Each structure stands twice: as C-alpha cells, then as structure tokens.
Amino acid sequence: MADLGLNIPSLVVFLVNFTILLAILYLFAFKPILKLLDQRSERIRESLEAADSARQAATASEAKTQEQLNEARLEGQRLLEQARQIAEKFREDEMTKTRNEAEAFIERARQGIEQEKSEAIEEVKTHFAGLAIYAAERVIERSLDRESHKDLIGKVLSQESNVDKES
Numbered sequence: 001m002a003d004l005g006l007n008i009p010s011l012v013v014f015l016v017n018f019t020i021l022l023a024i025l026y027l028f029a030f031k032p033i034l035k036l037l038d039q040r041s042e043r044i045r046e047s048l049e050a051a052d053s054a055r056q057a058a059t060a061s062e063a064k065t066q067e068q069l070n071e072a073r074l075e076g077q078r079l080l081e082q083a084r085q086i087a088e089k090f091r092e093d094e095m096t097k098t099r100n101e102a103e104a105f106i107e108r109a110r111q112g113i114e115q116e117k118s119e120a121i122e123e124v125k126t127h128f129a130g131l132a133i134y135a136a137e138r139v140i141e142r143s144l145d146r147e148s149h150k151d152l153i154g155k156v157l158s159q160e161s162n163v164d165k166e167s
Contacts, residue, residue, distance in 0.1 A: 133153070
C-alpha cells in the first residue's frame, strides 16, 4: 500500500482519532442537540395543542355568547310583549273608568234635570192652582171656604196631571 501512498499506521491513527472524535461528539454534542430538538418539537406540539384548545374554547365561547345573545333577545321580546299587554290593560281600564265616570255624570245630570222638572211642575201646579182660585173667585165673586178650596185644588191638579201625561 505504500505504492499507493497510504501509510497504514497513519491511517489507523486517523481512524482511531476519527472514532474518538465521533464518540466525543456523540456524547457531548449529538445527545444535547437531539435533546434540544426533542424539547423543541415537544414545545411546538404543546403550542399546537394550546392553539387548538384556544380555538375550541373560542368556538365554544362564541357559541355560548351567541346563545346568551339569543336568550337576551327572546327575553327582551318577552318583556316588550309583557309591557304591551300591561299598557293595553291599563288603556282598557282607563277607558272603562272614563266611560263609567261619564255615565255617572250623565245619570247625575238626568236626575238633576228630572228633579228640576218635578220642582218646576210642582211650582206650575201651585201657581196654576192659585190662578185657578183667583179666576174662580172672580167668576163666582165669592171666596170659597177651606174645604171647598182643597177640593177645587185637588180637581185642578188631577186634571193638570192628566194633561201632563197626555203631553
């Protein structure tokens, strides 16, 4: 091999040195590098899992928020409908109350008118009786006694009542 330019002892020393260098590199460099690469891949995997968990949590949170929003919307609609019903009931109650007050006012007015009418009729009857007596006194030229006076007033009033009923 000397013809080829190879020196065997140098080659053996070179191979031994190379093997020792590989062993040293394996122990001090390759294992820590592999350990660092494993740690890094583990961190990347954990980060991916955390991102996936965060995405799932965000999706769940969005769904929950949407559900709460829908519930709030339904609650708002329910409250609005309830307010409408209360307002409608209040309006109806007020209308009924106003109608009842108006009817009571009209009834009091009718009673007042009826009372005034009765008083006016009574006053007219009294006045008419006085006029009738006066006219009778003038016609007869004498004054009636108390009993005759009452009888005459009764007859005139009963005739006047009949005339009022016919009207």
